[in-house]
Amino acid sequence: MKLADDELAMLDGARGKAHQKAMELLVRYAEALGAERFVNTTNVAGVPGTSNPFLERYFTQPGDRYNVIYSLFDLDSDEVVEIPRMTVHACHLQGGTDPENWQTLGMKPEQLQISLAGERGAAERDIRILKTCTPYLAGNVPKRGEHCAWMESSAVVYCNSVLGARTNTEGRESTSAAMITGKIPDFGFHRDEYRYGSHRIEVEVPVESLMDWGMLGYFVGEVVGERIPVLTGRFAPPDLIHHKHFGAAAASSGGVEMYHMVGVTPEAPTLEAAFGPNRPVETFRYGPAERRRTYENLNARASDPNVDFVMLGCPHAALEQIREICRLLDGRKISPSVRLWVFTSRAVRAVADREGYTKIIRDAGGVLLTDTCSAIGQALPPGTKVAALDSAKQVHYLPAIMGIEAWFGSTADCINAALTGRWNGALS
Amino acid sequence: MSAAPDRSDSPVIVLRGRKVVGGVAEGEALVTRQTISGWGGVNALQGTIIEARHELRGVSFKGKVLVCPGAKGSSGWSVAFHTARLAGTAPIAMIFNEMTTKIALGCVVMRVPSITQLDRNPLDVIETGDWVKVDADRGIVEVRKKVRAAASASDSGVTAPRA
Numbered sequence: 001m002k003l004a005d006d007e008l009a010m011l012d013g014a015r016g017k018a019h020q021k022a023m024e025l026l027v028r029y030a031e032a033l034g035a036e037r038f039v040n041t042t043n044v045a046g047v048p049g050t051s052n053p054f055l056e057r058y059f060t061q062p063g064d065r066y067n068v069i070y071s072l073f074d075l076d077s078d079e080v081v082e083i084p085r086m087t088v089h090a091c092h093l094q095g096g097t098d099p100e101n102w103q104t105l106g107m108k109p110e111q112l113q114i115s116l117a118g119e120r121g122a123a124e125r126d127i128r129i130l131k132t133c134t135p136y137l138a139g140n141v142p143k144r145g146e147h148c149a150w151m152e153s154s155a156v157v158y159c160n161s162v163l164g165a166r167t168n169t170e171g172r173e174s175t176s177a178a179m180i181t182g183k184i185p186d187f188g189f190h191r192d193e194y195r196y197g198s199h200r201i202e203v204e205v206p207v208e209s210l211m212d213w214g215m216l217g218y219f220v221g222e223v224v225g226e227r228i229p230v231l232t233g234r235f236a237p238p239d240l241i242h243h244k245h246f247g248a249a250a251a252s253s254g255g256v257e258m259y260h261m262v263g264v265t266p267e268a269p270t271l272e273a274a275f276g277p278n279r280p281v282e283t284f285r286y287g288p289a290e291r292r293r294t295y296e297n298l299n300a301r302a303s304d305p306n307v308d309f310v311m312l313g314c315p316h317a318a319l320e321q322i323r324e325i326c327r328l329l330d331g332r333k334i335s336p337s338v339r340l341w342v343f344t345s346r347a348v349r350a351v352a353d354r355e356g357y358t359k360i361i362r363d364a365g366g367v368l369l370t371d372t373c374s375a376i377g378q379a380l381p382p383g384t385k386v387a388a389l390d391s392a393k394q395v396h397y398l399p400a401i402m403g404i405e406a407w408f409g410s411t412a413d414c415i416n417a418a419l420t421g422r423w424n425g426a427l428s
Numbered sequence: 429m430s431a432a433p434d435r436s437d438s439p440v441i442v443l444r445g446r447k448v449v450g451g452v453a454e455g456e457a458l459v460t461r462q463t464i465s466g467w468g469g470v471n472a473l474q475g476t477i478i479e480a481r482h483e484l485r486g487v488s489f490k491g492k493v494l495v496c497p498g499a500k501g502s503s504g505w506s507v508a509f510h511t512a513r514l515a516g517t518a519p520i521a522m523i524f525n526e527m528t529t530k531i532a533l534g535c536v537v538m539r540v541p542s543i544t545q546l547d548r549n550p551l552d553v554i555e556t557g558d559w560v561k562v563d564a565d566r567g568i569v570e571v572r573k574k575v576r577a578a579a580s581a582s583d584s585g586v587t588a589p590r591a
Contacts, residue, residue: 025536032448032532032542054473058514073510076537151503168529171506173537188529225463226500226528255463255500255528301480375468397468397502400480 001027001036010181017081018071022177025075026185029174035185042088042182043142043165045135045150046175048074049083049121050095051114066121074176083125083180090179091128091140093152094316095119096377098369104341105369105379127179131371132345134244134316136163139347144266147190149178153257154248154315154393160258162243164266166190169257189258195267196276197260199224203233204287210245211410213238214392216286217246219294221254223284230260230274233286237264241318248315249392295427298392298408301399302423309384310334310366310418311374311398312411313343314391321411322352322368326360328415333365335421339381340366343373366418375401388417388425441553443546443569445523448532451541453521454561457554457571458492460484463526466534467504475517493560494519495550498526505530510537521562523550523569543569 009015010023030038049070056065059072063080071080097107097115119129130138133152142148142165150156150167159165168188170178178184188194201223207216220229229250238246238261250256260268268274284290312325325342334340342361344352349370352358358368374380374387375397387406389395395408407417409425417423462483464470469479475490490512499505512518522535522542535542541564550569554560557574 028449028536029533032536033527033529034446054511054515076510076539153501153503156503169503170529171503171533173506173510174529174533226498226526252501255530396480400478401468 001030004038007038007183016084018083018180021071021075021077021081022180023183025077025173025177026181026183030185030187033185033187035187037186038183039147039186039190040182041147041149041178041184043140043146043148044088044090044175044179045093045140045148045152045155046090046170046179047093047095047151047172048090048127048176048179050092050118052096053110053114056114064121065117070176074173076173085126086179088179088182089128089140090126091130091135092122093130093135093155094133094373094376095131095371098371101367101369104367105372105377106382107377107379130345130347132316132347134318134345137316137318137348138345147184149175149184151175153251154244156257157247157251157259158243160189160195161247161260161265162240169255195258196228196278197230197268197274198227198278198281199229200280200283201229201231202283202285203231203235204285205234205291207235209410210242211390213242213246214249214390215291215294215298217249218253218298218392218396219286219290220259221250221252221256224254224256226255226257227281228258228260229256230262230268230271230280232262232271235261241321244315244318245391252393252396292427295408298395301395302386302405302407304386304405305423307386307388307407307417307421307423308338309381309387310338310340310414311343311387311389311394312341312414314373314375314389314394316373317342317344317348319348319351319355322348322357323355324411325415326357328412329360329364332419334418337421338418339384340364340418341374342366342368344368344370346370374398378402380404386423388414388423390414438572438575441571441573443548443550443553443571445543445546445567445569447564447567448522448542448544449535449540450565452561452563452565453493453541454559455491455493455520457495457556457558457560458484458487458489458519459495459551459554459556461497461551463497463500465501466499466506466508466530467502469501470508470512472508472511472517473515475512475515488517489519490517492519493521493523493562495523495554495560497551498524499528499531499534503530506533506537509534513538521560521564523554523560523562525549525551543567
C-alpha cells in the first residue's frame with residue numbers, strides 16, 4: 001500500500017511509541033482489507049481503553065492501567081506505551097454500567113471501579129465520555145461527506161444513511177488506533193462507488209409506527225445481509241427515531257451499514273441516484289406475509305405470557321421516547337412483579353431530569369438508566385425469566401446472551417406489560 | 429492442535445487465494461454456510477456460537493479451521509474473537525468469502541493465518557471434519573477430505589445440529 005509521509009513518520013516512531021504502535025496495527029488491518037491507502041479522519045467513536053474483569057486479570061503488566069489495556073488490547077501491541085491526549089474529535093460509545101445506578105443493575109463494586117477508572121483515563125486524554133450508542137443524539141453529528149471511524153453498528157448505519165457521512169463498521173482496535181493517528185483505511189464506505197444500492201425493497205404495507213420500522217429493518221437485514229438496500233413504496237417519511245430503530249434492526253439481523261430510502265435519505269434523491277451504476281441484484285417485496293413472518297421471528301423466543309422485565313431504550317432513548325413512556329404510564333404504577341428499565345445517554349438524561357421525566361418513571365416504579373443496556377452490561381433484574389422489548393435489535397441479542405424469553409412489540413405493548421405483568425401484544 | 433489423522437490415501441485438493449493474515453496452520457475444518465455474528469453471537473470465553481437461529485448454535489470453534497461466508501452483526505466482532513484468542517478458544521485459521529472490516533480486523537487481532545478470494549468456493553469444497561492446511565503466506569489451502577467411513581463415528585464432535 002501507499003503510505004503518505006506523515007504515516008511513514010508515525011511508523012518510524014517520529015511521533016512517539018503510541019503513534020508507532022497504532023500505525024502498525026492500522027497497516028496490518030489495511031493490508032488484511034486490501035486497502036491501498038488511508039484517509040484522514042477527525043471524528044472517531046469507539047470504546048477506547050475500556051476494561052472488564054477478564055482483561056484486568058489477563059493483563060497483569062505493571063503501569064498505569066489505562067495505558068496497559070489500551071496498549072496491549074486496543075492496539076494489540078506487545079509492549080505498554082504511554083497513550084497521549086487525542087488530537088482528533090474522539091468519543092467513547094456505550095459502556096458497561098451506570099455510575100449512579102450500578103447497584104440497580106446488579107453490578108459488583110469491582111465493575112464500577114474498573115468503569116470509573118476507564119472513564120478517568122479517557123477524560124484525561126480528551127476523549128469525550130458520551131457513553132452512548134447514539135452519539136448523534138448527544139452532540140456528535142458528522143456533516144455530509146465527512147470521513148469518520150465509528151464503531152457501533154446502529155450508529156454506523158445512521159451515520160452513513162441518514163447523515164451522509166462516511167464510515168465503515170469499525171472495531172475497537174481500529175477506532176482506538178484511529179483516535180491516536182487520525183487515519184483509517186480507505187476502504188468500503190469511504191469510497192463513492194461502494195455507497196450505491198445493491199438490492200431493491202418494495203414496501204407494500206404501510207410503515208408508520210416505531211414497531212413497524214423495527215420490523216421492516218429486521219426483514220431488510222435478513223434478506224440483504226451485508227448489502228445495501230434501496231427502499232421504495234408505502235412508508236411515511238421516517239423521523240430520527242424511526243431511522244434509529246430501522247437501522248439498528250437491519251444491522252443486527254444482517255450487516256446493513258448503509259441504506260437508501262428514495263426521496264428521504266441524502267444520497268437517494270431518485271431511484272437512479274441510489275443505485276448509481278449498479279443494477280439491482282434482486283428485488284424483495286415487503287407485504288403482509290413478510291410482515292407477519294418477521295413479527296413471528298421476532299417473537300420466536302417467547303411463550304410465557306407472564307412478563308417480569310420490561311426494557312426500553314435500545315438504541316438509547318431519545319427525549320421524545322422518554323416523554324412517550326411517561327405519557328403511556330399516565331400516573332399509574334407498574335406491577336410489583338415487574339421491573340421497568342429505560343436506558344438513555346447521559347446527555348439526554350440530564351434534560352429528562354430537568355423535564356421531570358426521570359421522576360415520573362421513578363414514581364411509577366421504573367428507573368431511567370444511562371451508559372449501557374441489558375445486552376451490553378449483561379444486566380437483568382434478579383430472577384428475570386421473560387422480558388418485553390420494543391427494540392428488534394435488543395430482542396435479537398438479549399435472549400441469546402442471557403438465556404431468557406423475550407417478547408417484541410410496540411412501546412405501548414411493553415408499558416402495558418409493565419403495568420399488568422402480562423403480555424398482550426399482537427400484530428395489528 | 430491435534431495430530432493430523434492418517435488420511436494419506438485421500439487426495440489433496442488445493443485452493444488458491446489471497447492472504448489476509450500471514451502464517452501457516454492446519455487442523456480440522458468447521459464449516460458453515462451462514463455468516464457469523466461476533467459480539468452477542470459467540471461466547472468468547474467458551475469458544476462457542478450462541479446465536480439463536482444459527483446452524484452452528486452450541487458448537488465450538490476452538491482449535492478449528494473456521495470456514496464461513498463472512499461476518500455480520502455487532503461492531504464488537506473483533507473484540508469477541510480477540511477475547512477468544514486471549515482465552516485460548518479461538519480458531520487456528522480462517523477461510524472466508526466476503527471481505528468486511530469486521531472479519532479483517534478480527535483475523536488481524538486473532539493473529540491466525542487467514543485467506544479469502546479463493547479460486548473455488550471453499551464452502552463447496554470443504555466440509556466439517558476435513559483436514560485443512562492454511563498456508564496464508566503462499567495463499568494456499570490444502571484440503572484432505574474426511575474418510576467417509578469415519579463420518580458416522582463422530583470423531584470430531586463438531587457435527588452441526590440442524591434445526
